[in-house]
Amino acid sequence: MNASLLRKTFAVAALCGATSVLTVSAQQLRPVGSFERIKTSGACDVQLTQGATTEVKVQAEGGAEQYIKTEVQNGALMIFRDPNAPRNVFNNKKAVVYVTCPRLTSIEASGACDVVSKSTFAAEAFTIKASGACDINLQLNATTLNVQASGASDIRLAGRVERQQVQISGSSDYQATNLKSHKANVQASGSSDAYVFVDGELSSHASGASDIHNASRTSK
Structure with missing residues (x-):
């Protein structure tokens, strides 16, 4: 195989690999009520943006997004993993919750969470x-x-x-x-x-x- 053909083969393989990675990650838009506080637990990553409207999106790989719960309780957005999720569903899978809200006064995080604004x-x-x-x-x-x-x-x-x-x-x-x-x-x-x-x-x-x-x- 000559060098030009070899480079093309590697390029196609890389493109296919990138496409495969993109297709296994899914994002869900979650309907939630208003909140001014956030409580997150269970190794969930949270990215925060202050904006005019409230929006919560969950992105994860391998279908794990359906087992990330987002609920508003007493004015607080609760972000946590479903305790009834199948075993190993989160193994080596990254879950990120994107939160946009007009006002925030408190953040409480436990259990190896990453929170960034x-x-x-x-x-x-x-x-x-x-x-x-x-x-x-x-x-x-x-x-x-x-x-x-x-x-x-x-x-x-x-x-x-x-x-x-x-x-x-x-x-x-x-x-x-x-x-x-x-x-x-x-x-x-x-x-x-x-x-x-x-x-x-x-x-x-x-x-x-x-x-x-x-x-x-x-x-x-």
């Missing part, structure tokens, strides 16, 4: 709770922020808040040097690390093998 969320008060090795990456503009993280969770924030209250434990990391704030109270325990930017009053306490760093000045 694609735009800046504005709120008077915002709450973040993460446990069980979750990763949360958000852009915020708020007056007050309350953060609780435990169990090897990582939180990365950018934007601006007037005041923040932070409590991290286990082996969690709080990366918020790109989140400008005027006042903060930061508590870290276990082997956690907190990185903040506070240009005013900072109250902090670290125990165990934890560290607290203020990018604005040396933390005491």
Whole structure:
């Protein structure tokens, strides 16, 4: 087989492979009511966008999207895996929930979830709770922020808040040097690390093998 024919053969094979990958991923648009809070669990990835209307889409491979539940309960969008799903249905399959909403005030994640915002969320008060090795990456503009993280969770924030209250434990990391704030109270325990930017009053306490760093000045 000459080189030209060989290259064409590889190109066709690559195209067929790419087509195959695209066909096994499906996306569902979910009808949901209004909400201002999100609770996600069970290793679901969530991508957030602040927009004028509410929209929730679920994308997964191998038919797994039908076993990702999205329900609104008491003003909170609940995202979780169906406990009655067939065994191994999520093995090596990535599930992503795309959420667009006009207003958001709270995110609670547990069980190895990844949550990321694609735009800046504005709120008077915002709450973040993460446990069980979750990763949360958000852009915020708020007056007050309350953060609780435990169990090897990582939180990365950018934007601006007037005041923040932070409590991290286990082996969690709080990366918020790109989140400008005027006042903060930061508590870290276990082997956690907190990185903040506070240009005013900072109250902090670290125990165990934890560290607290203020990018604005040396933390005491």
